[in-house]
Amino acid sequence: MRYLQYKGLIEREYKKSLKKIMYGLCVEKGLNASDGAKTLGIAKEIFVYWRHYYRFERKQLLFDQTVRDLDSFQDLYAEDVKSMNLSKKLEFEDEASIQGLEEVIVHMIDYYKYLHYKSSGMSLDAAKLPLFEFSHNVVERYRTGDLVYEAKSHNQHLDQ
Numbered sequence: 001m002r003y004l005q006y007k008g009l010i011e012r013e014y015k016k017s018l019k020k021i022m023y024g025l026c027v028e029k030g031l032n033a034s035d036g037a038k039t040l041g042i043a044k045e046i047f048v049y050w051r052h053y054y055r056f057e058r059k060q061l062l063f064d065q066t067v068r069d070l071d072s073f074q075d076l077y078a079e080d081v082k083s084m085n086l087s088k089k090l091e092f093e094d095e096a097s098i099q100g101l102e103e104v105i106v107h108m109i110d111y112y113k114y115l116h117y118k119s120s121g122m123s124l125d126a127a128k129l130p131l132f133e134f135s136h137n138v139v140e141r142y143r144t145g146d147l148v149y150e151a152k153s154h155n156q157h158l159d160q
Contacts, residue, residue: 003050018054026056027056070120070121076116076117077113081113081117086107086111090103098139
């Protein structure tokens with residue numbers, strides 16, 4: 001028998017397309033080639049061929065998911081970039097203050113979002129963005145007093 005004949009036989013038996021059958025076995029149940037072939041009652045090499053053809057091998061699935069993720073990241077900051085003004089002069093650049101620090105951090109966040117957007121998420125420098133977002137969060141927590149409260153609670157735990 002040929003692959004096409006096996007395909008027709010399996011589809012008639014399961015009353016589904018071969019792609020749906022293979023998805024159920026490879027992705028949903030996570031069967032390996034031997035178990036999948038045994039379930040369908042076919043030779044292992046046929047199962048391996050179909051699994052490869054429909055891109056249900058683990059590495060293929062991971063690669064395809066990564067490509068989809070990259071595509072979704074491409075426009076992640078599109079709206080933010082429209083309202084940015086990166087050429088704006090820093091007001092507090094001559095000060096060593098919390099305001100000056102926060103202003104620089106916000107500028108860096110905007111810059112790395114812009115870089116991420118322009119490079120479609122492929123710039124290695126854009127990987128610094130989470131660091132600056134975290135830094136901005138720390139400054140905001142300091143301003144609200146949450147950071148000082150947390151530090152004091154640590155001291156209480158140490159005293160006990």
